[in-house]
Amino acid sequence: MHTNFTQPIKQANTAPIKAVIISAFFVALLITGGQVLASGKPVGKKRLFIIPAAAYFFNSTYWDRNGDYKKYDNNTHFGSTILSVNVEYGFSRRLSLLATMPFVINKISQAGYSTSVSGFGDAELGARYYVANINYNVYFSVQGNLVVPLYSSADGKSLGYGKLGTDIRAIGAGDISILSQKFYWEINTGFRQYLGDSGPFQLKNSLSLAYTLNKKSQVSVAGTSVYSFSDAKNALNVTNPLDVSNTKDFNFNQLTGSYSYSLKRNKTLFFSLSKFITGKNTGAGTTISVGYVYKY
Secondary structure (H helix, E strand, O other), X not given: OEOOXXXXXXXXXXXXXXXXXXXXXHHHHHHHOOOOOOOOOOOXXXXXXXXXXXXXXXXXXXXXXXXOEEEXXXXXXXXEEEEEEEXXXXXXXXXXXXXXXXXXXXXXXXXXXXXXXXXXXXXXXXXXXXXXXXXXXXEEEEEEEEEEEOOOOEOOEOOOOOOOEEEEEEEEEEEEEEOOEEEEEEEEEEEEEEOOOOOOEEEEEEEEEEEEOOOOEEEEEXXXXXXXXXXXXXXXXOOOOOOOOOOOOEEXXXXXXXXXXXXXXXXXXXXXXXXXXXXXXXXXXXXXXXXXXXXX
């Protein structure tokens, strides 16, 4: 295992599309709990990734506190759109700086009625430090984020908890051969703590596996789990899904499929589809995401 990064970092970027397809998964995850752009391999010193993205989550069903799958009353449908800009900058060979700025539009529609709330959501500022690597192929890093709400809640409408939060995680990533085929894997595990009364403590874990189809295209699958714990055991507000700030004790598991296409060496489009598969005290929905990656 190497603990120095004296080798030119370009060896970590021989397939930059790998970072793009994994990023697609985390952009999709923004809709369900916030996640600064993550990639397990260094971007390189003085390299800049800028990713504008759009994600849309929609549902008309949910899981109650017992995990029973149910449909909202009154033909209620919930939709949430996130327009975000995600940035990662290689400050050095070991250290990357990260930021995410989302704009959120939440809307519900019922029989003969609809209402919405919109505004900037939870901004995130973070840093990732690459601790060590194995033959410049497998990388290990730690990351810390600060969650900053840019909104206030009123009249039963909210874009989040409205509290400061901290997020700490460990990341491992690298290449692996399966049946003589080369894949890229990433494991991401960590926790988030929100401040304030009954601020939830959340455990987040994910596993991603990507496969390069050709020089321009790549596909991936990813699974993630989120477990949120709080003294506040309020049930999901199924009569007003716009009131999200009081639902702090819940869990869900999600699967994501992604596809990316390289337009040029430094420009890539990605698409992803995510689906909640199990949960408790949370909405059961689908997320569609699209994004554009520009690498300086």
